[in-house]
Amino acid sequence: MSQKNASKAPQESSKLDFKLEDAKHRQEWDDFVTAHPEANFLQSWDFYDFYLSRGNQVVRRVARNNDGDIIGAYAGVVETAKRGRYLAIAGGPILDWNNKVLVEQIFQDMRSEGKKHHCVFVRVRPQLEKSEKSLQLMRELGLKAAPMYLSVEFAGVLDLHKNEEEILKGMRQRLRRALRKAEKNGIEIEKSTDPADIHEFYQIELQTAGRHQFVAFSEDFLTKQFAAFAKNGEAVLYTAKLNGETLAQNFMIFYGNEASYHYGVSSELGTKYSGAPLLHMEAMRDAREQGIKRYSFWGIVGEDETWHRFYGVSQFKRGFGVDELKYTPAHDIILKPARYSATKLIETVRKKVRHV
Secondary structure: OOEOHHHOOOEOOOOOOEEEEEOOOHHHHHHHHHOOOOOOHHHOHHHHHHHHHOOOEEEEEEEEEOOOOEEEEEEEEEEOOOOOOEEEEEOOOEEOOOEHHHHHHHHHHHHHHHHHOOOOEEEEEOOEEOOHHHHHHHHHOOOEEOOOOOOOOEEEEEEOOOOHHHHHHHOOHHHHHHHHHHHHOOOEEEEEOOHHHHHHHHHHHHHHHHHHOOOOOOHHHHHHHHHHHHOOOOEEEEEEEEOOEEEEEEEEEEEOOEEEEEEEEEOOHHHOOOOHHHHHHHHHHHHHHOOOOEEEEEEOOOOOOOOOOOHHHHHHHHOOOOEEEEEOOOEEEEOOHHHHHHHHHHHHHHHHHHOO
């Protein structure tokens, strides 16, 4: 499901037969990224248009060979925080991990971009399946394990080569019963690509955050993110309703080979009449029609992490019979060691306090 090429010996190159430059063209970028089966929306062009709409500085860099073809790419956002300014690169870079020179030069380019933007560090969470080889590669490149995660590092994923009958068979019995009950109750599914509809999603998110004790995203954040993807047909808001009342909503992103369950909320009524399973089944049907090969339920936590605040929702996702995919965790390129030491201490404490 994700790239495993780091397990092979990197290939040497006798000369630098490529150059690195800023990316300028959306179509060219997305064509390259989506040609890689492990990639998802974290490295999409539109994701960084969203950050631009929020006033962030973004970095989009490509490596071109002598023929002008893209052979590597990464995108990141400059985040300004009290603990230190940093460049965050989630789900990237996208490249051939066996090309040692290319890998080294792209990571060196990340270092240069971080310095240019006056960052304390660069945080990278590669779209590379976790293994001892991948961790060793991070060490060889001079990166240090980050004290805090960057985007999803542990995901529940369904193979959409399976048909609906096969998926139903792989589900836990309790979830199959919930689906039958939802259909019997006449729960209906609505779909929208209108950013204005995120207003209701936000209101329900506030309820959900109160029940599950997490900090809600702002309405501006959610609306601009949805708009950035929806303008090119990559985002859909799915709503489950019973007698006109909203039970649950899913913010889905469809990009390349992956349909991503990005955010989900449920109303007080939705805790009694579960509409969430129907939303996922409908999104899977739509993804399959688009030729998408993978359905990601996004983040999950370990089955033994019963203390974690997302344990319950992780068990719900596992009920679909997901495969569990662990990405190489976030690593840091340290640019200002003294400032970074303070950052590491703050983030270590914050991680414990937040139970994440």
